[in-house]
Amino acid sequence: MKRYAEMTLAERTAEYAAVKASYEAQKSRGLQLDMSRGKPGREQLDLVTDMAGVLLRPEDFISDGIDSRNYGNVDGLPAAKRLFADILGCRPEECFVGGNASLQLMYDAVAKAYTNGLLHSEKPWCKLDTVKWLCPAPGYDRHFKVSQSFGMELITVPMTPRGPDMDKVEELIRDPAVKGMWNVPKYSNPDGIVYSDETIRRLAAMKPAAPDFMLMWDNAYCIHEFDAPFRPFPDILRLCRENGNSDMVFEFASTSKITFPGAGIAVMATSEANLAYLKPLINVQIISYDKVNQLRHVRYLKDKEHTLALMRRHAEILRPKFRAVLDALDATVAPLGIAEYHRPVGGYFISLNAMPGTAKRTLELCKEAGVTMTGAGATFPYGVDPQDSNIRIAPSLPPAEELRQAIAVFCTCLRLAALEKLGI
Amino acid sequence: MKRYAEMTLAERTAEYAAVKASYEAQKSRGLQLDMSRGKPGREQLDLVTDMAGVLLRPEDFISDGIDSRNYGNVDGLPAAKRLFADILGCRPEECFVGGNASLQLMYDAVAKAYTNGLLHSEKPWCKLDTVKWLCPAPGYDRHFKVSQSFGMELITVPMTPRGPDMDKVEELIRDPAVKGMWNVPKYSNPDGIVYSDETIRRLAAMKPAAPDFMLMWDNAYCIHEFDAPFRPFPDILRLCRENGNSDMVFEFASTSKITFPGAGIAVMATSEANLAYLKPLINVQIISYDKVNQLRHVRYLKDKEHTLALMRRHAEILRPKFRAVLDALDATVAPLGIAEYHRPVGGYFISLNAMPGTAKRTLELCKEAGVTMTGAGATFPYGVDPQDSNIRIAPSLPPAEELRQAIAVFCTCLRLAALEKLGI
Secondary structure, eight states, X not given: OOOGGGSOHHHHHHHHHHHHHHHHHHHTTOOOEEESSOOOOHHHHHHTGGGGGSOOSGGGGEETTEETTSSOOTTOOHHHXXXXXXXXXXXXXXXXXXXXXXXXXXXXXXXXXXXTOOTTOSSOGGGSSOOEEEEEESOOXXXXXXXXXXXOEEEEEEEETTEEOHHHHHHHTTSTTEEEEEEOOSSOTTTOOOOOHHHHHHHHTOOOSSTTOEXXXXXXXXXXXXXXXXXXXXXXXXXXXXXXXXXXXXXXXXXXXXSOTTSOOEEEEOOHHHHHHHHHHHHHHOSOOOHHHHHHHHHHHXXXXXXXXXXXXXXXXXXXXXXXXXXXXXXXXXXXXXXEEOOOSBSSOEEEEESTTOHHHHHHHHHHTTEEEOOTTTTSGGGOOTTSOEEEEOOSSSOHHHHHHHHHHHHHHHHHHHHHHHOO | OOOGGGSOHHHHHHHHHHHHHXXXXXXXXXXOEEESSOOOOHHHHHHTGGGGGSOOSGGGGEETTEXXXXXXXXXXXXXXXXXXXXXXXXXXXXXXXXXXXXXXXXXXXXXXXXXXXXXXXXXXXXXXXXXXXXXXXXXXXXXXXXXXXXXXXXXXXXXXXXXXXXHHHHHHTTSTTEEXXXXXXXXXXXXXXXXXXXXXXXXXXXXXXXXXXXXXXXXXXXXXXXXSOOOOXXXXXXXXXXXXXXXXXXXXXXXXXXXXXXXXXXXXXXXXXXXXHHHHHHHHHOSOOOHHHHHHHHHHXXXXXXXXXXXXXXXXXXXXXXXXXXXXXXXXXXXXXXXXXXXXXXXXXXXXXXXXXXXXXXXXXXXXXTEEEXXXXXXXXXXXXXXXXXXXXXXXXXXXXXXHHHHHHHHHHHHHXXXXXXXX
């Protein structure tokens, strides 16, 4: 195959006619396929459904002398803290175990900064004229929306293969209005990048002008390898502590992609001083999170080793899906020189950069053919990709056959959009 | 027995010595008894533990075509909305079903007003100089703390046997800085008062100066009779709608005292317009609440009739506890003229007004003897009871024998505090 950019106009016109015919054929099948979000598929849900039956008799519900069915323990069951500390490599007393959503814990931490101020805040952030926030991009749309919902000014920081551009970060944090930064340090969403040791070291050693800077460390994919052995990862809490930044970091994780996406448990890990400050504020909002579900998870997942064994079974389900997408891209798109993409070994996404100016058009064509993808631009602050290039592919939800159809449609649409852009 | 106020000094001195001797005997037992919060007891938890086993096989988790295990449906499962609509008498499309805590839904509704503004707000409340809030008192300490945590000015409204003093309310809402009001309309916390039809009618017809006034309707005890048949209650959403106040009311309920206190499900019911406005704001915070637990409740509770049958079984456990407290008070305290108290037939509390100036001292004495009660003043805004008189008794948690011991200690302490106050 010839690269599109090297084709003559006549060659492109002929190619367009051929690809358009494939597209019309695909479209006529009336597909309804979803690759928009990092949702586990049915097979993964069934894999862990045994969990539902681990607590049945009244005596099953007691843990460390606490009846998980009753009110109390706003920061979670001790056993759930131990489980997350084991997985994250931090200390149980640094863990606040919440409900079914780490996003909720992130939002609430920022919300408390906004309405009440944090431990080292001069005043609640809602009393400030401007709050700025660093957003490595491409990144996770829901992170950006949290910041945006509080009226913050989002500042894009480019991602490199080693993580966010640290020269840029170190320059930006000199501004005291810069109050925080989003990070998905392992298998970043969507690029699948693992922050390098050097990047992590520089982040932990930062000296932001804002005394209440929040290093948001969303370790969503901490044990989520699907095509590689488990990769150990440094404990960011310890690193920050060693750099005199104990209260700067807020780490998050959940079992959303370990057990049930909609019914897992989540953790916020941060310094004991931060927890001592935040616990009474969170206690105004809720008496306690669902400790029965916490205990169900503790009994089912047991510890890090046992959880890693479960993750290897998830990997067996996910690996063929990611490979199917990469195989299709390698065969159909790579030779045409119209897109570049990452080859992640963990996480939930494949990040693809289409020819600049074609991402929106590609996804528009996909939608017309019944294939839903994450909206173009979603991976950038304010939903605007200045290059109109980045596309996030989420292969986890569709069953294998549907996935093959969906990715075939996607490749066709990428080609059409590129040809339109180059001129036909 | 002679009323303490009618005793001579010598009689009081003798009485004090006798009561003090009982107190020392009680104290020497080294009790550790808790009547501080409205926590259901172990027997009530065991009663509903069957619920844990209703969802086991993968196919059990599907409801209306939705897989409850996966992400999605931020406003809850349709089946859970139908269940709460049945119980509250409102419409399913007015229901937003959340996580395990109605307090969290209340807090979040107020928080959104504060950080983003409500449907009819001119601007977010954090941009206003003053926000005032009406607090019928005695009332629920956690309500007051939510308002307080946002820096609002809490205004006490006296409770009458028919609900809050409506003349006072109607006067106060003329101030546009008054943005909302707490209510526990059925078996109010702590008085156990049921708002009269007239009170409810006047509340639904209010015309507050603030266009974004929040009538907070915490229907926590909507089906929680323990010593009377179920008492039907008007649908506040319909009443507000009929009065042109559709968007003024936010109703809340939960299964915390129907199934598991720490692991139930909660609802916010409000106008469809309010939900359309709030849903995207809440979706920034969370992708979806625990729908597996929602479905578990739907399958277990089935509908209002079936849930009322369960509540009658809870009543059988609670009734003897409330009666034991009332019997002890009737026998030991009432004849002395040192306290007045309500005789609720639903809810979770008995509200007692001790001789003014003796509530704190009574609870201090209780604590010394190993009996924990809700702190004096907790039932008033800012935790300050101007009369130092109101005490909230929560008889639900202790087993029968412990409860008898605890209430005996409490009666002794009431007597000591009254005698000290009158002079010995």
